[in-house]
Amino acid sequence: MRKLVTSLITVGFLIFVHSTQAGQLALVIDDFGYRPVEEHKVIALPNTISIAVLPDAPYSRTMATLAHQAGHEVLIHLPMAPMSKQPLEINTLTPEMSQTQVQSIIEHAIRQVPYAVGLNNHMGSRMTSSLPAMQKVMNVLNHHQLYFLDSVTIGNTQAVNAARGTSVEVLKRNVFLDDTQDEADIRYQFQRAIKLAQRNGSAIAIGHPHPTTVKVLQQLLTTLPPDIHLVKLSQLLPHSPTAVQQQRPSLLVLGANCPRIDPLRQGKPAEGIMIIYTALRDSQFVRDVKALF
Numbered sequence: 001m002r003k004l005v006t007s008l009i010t011v012g013f014l015i016f017v018h019s020t021q022a023g024q025l026a027l028v029i030d031d032f033g034y035r036p037v038e039e040h041k042v043i044a045l046p047n048t049i050s051i052a053v054l055p056d057a058p059y060s061r062t063m064a065t066l067a068h069q070a071g072h073e074v075l076i077h078l079p080m081a082p083m084s085k086q087p088l089e090i091n092t093l094t095p096e097m098s099q100t101q102v103q104s105i106i107e108h109a110i111r112q113v114p115y116a117v118g119l120n121n122h123m124g125s126r127m128t129s130s131l132p133a134m135q136k137v138m139n140v141l142n143h144h145q146l147y148f149l150d151s152v153t154i155g156n157t158q159a160v161n162a163a164r165g166t167s168v169e170v171l172k173r174n175v176f177l178d179d180t181q182d183e184a185d186i187r188y189q190f191q192r193a194i195k196l197a198q199r200n201g202s203a204i205a206i207g208h209p210h211p212t213t214v215k216v217l218q219q220l221l222t223t224l225p226p227d228i229h230l231v232k233l234s235q236l237l238p239h240s241p242t243a244v245q246q247q248r249p250s251l252l253v254l255g256a257n258c259p260r261i262d263p264l265r266q267g268k269p270a271e272g273i274m275i276i277y278t279a280l281r282d283s284q285f286v287r288d289v290k291a292l293f
């Protein structure tokens with residue numbers, strides 16, 4: 001009985017700790033390069049927002065440079081072939097392209113979007129669902145030390161599989177903020193992203209430089225819950241040095257033998273609790289709790 005009560009108190013405490021951890025929220029605004037008026041407004045938002053720029057748009061270089069100068073992280077927003085028939089950007093990657101063609105298009109994009117540290121896909125349901133095609137992309141990103149943000153425009157995206165065996169780090173989008181331009185919808189998606197970050201430790205939301213999205217961000221970014229930290233995308237990379245600094249102090253002070261808690265940032269809540277449980281099982285805190293009985 002005593003053991004059961006001790007266990008319940010410990011688990012209750014762990015759930016409390018888990019629920020009060022800060023969540024890291026990364027926002028990315030992509031499709032940059034066509035709408036300078038709205039894009040200037042996005043650049044004026046907190047510079048923790050990451051900016052993804054289409055390589056062959058009229059204002060690509062200007063906006064990438066301005067975003068960088070304002071302290072934003074810059075990504076290449078690389079057009080990739082979709083399943084559906086629709087107008088395509090020039091230099092859209094297709095699965096039929098050779099390794100040399102893929103390399104030449106990505107290297108052109110690198111020249112067009114200065115200061116980029118990562119790349120995410122514009123459209124791309126057909127391209128990203130092809131493993132051999134994405135392996136060609138990862139080979140080039142590996143060479144240029146760019147990370148990949150999977151916009152997840154199709155369920156069976158092969159980006160993670162394609163990056164195996166390379167040093168390319170892959171992140172995945174959780175929420176699209178503005179599939180519609182309806183203000184209430186965008187607010188709802190923003191709240192979804194916050195809840196995901198609180199529940200899972202982190203979340204990535206992608207939006208676009210539409211007037212409504214900019215308006216909602218201007219309003220909601222000033223009223224973020226205290227347990228939500230806006231972070232640059234690269235701070236969520238598994239091996240980011242900054243990510244290590246972002247480890248939760250509320251957990252680290254509890255035991256000298258805490259394991260690395262990186263899995264929590266991407267992981268499932270149950271897994272996270274088990275990791276913390278294992279770390280705390282033999283800690284002084286739990287010994288103190290047990291001593292009460």
Ligand SMILES: [Zn+2]
Nearest residue numbers: 030031122123
């Ligand atoms: Zn796009």
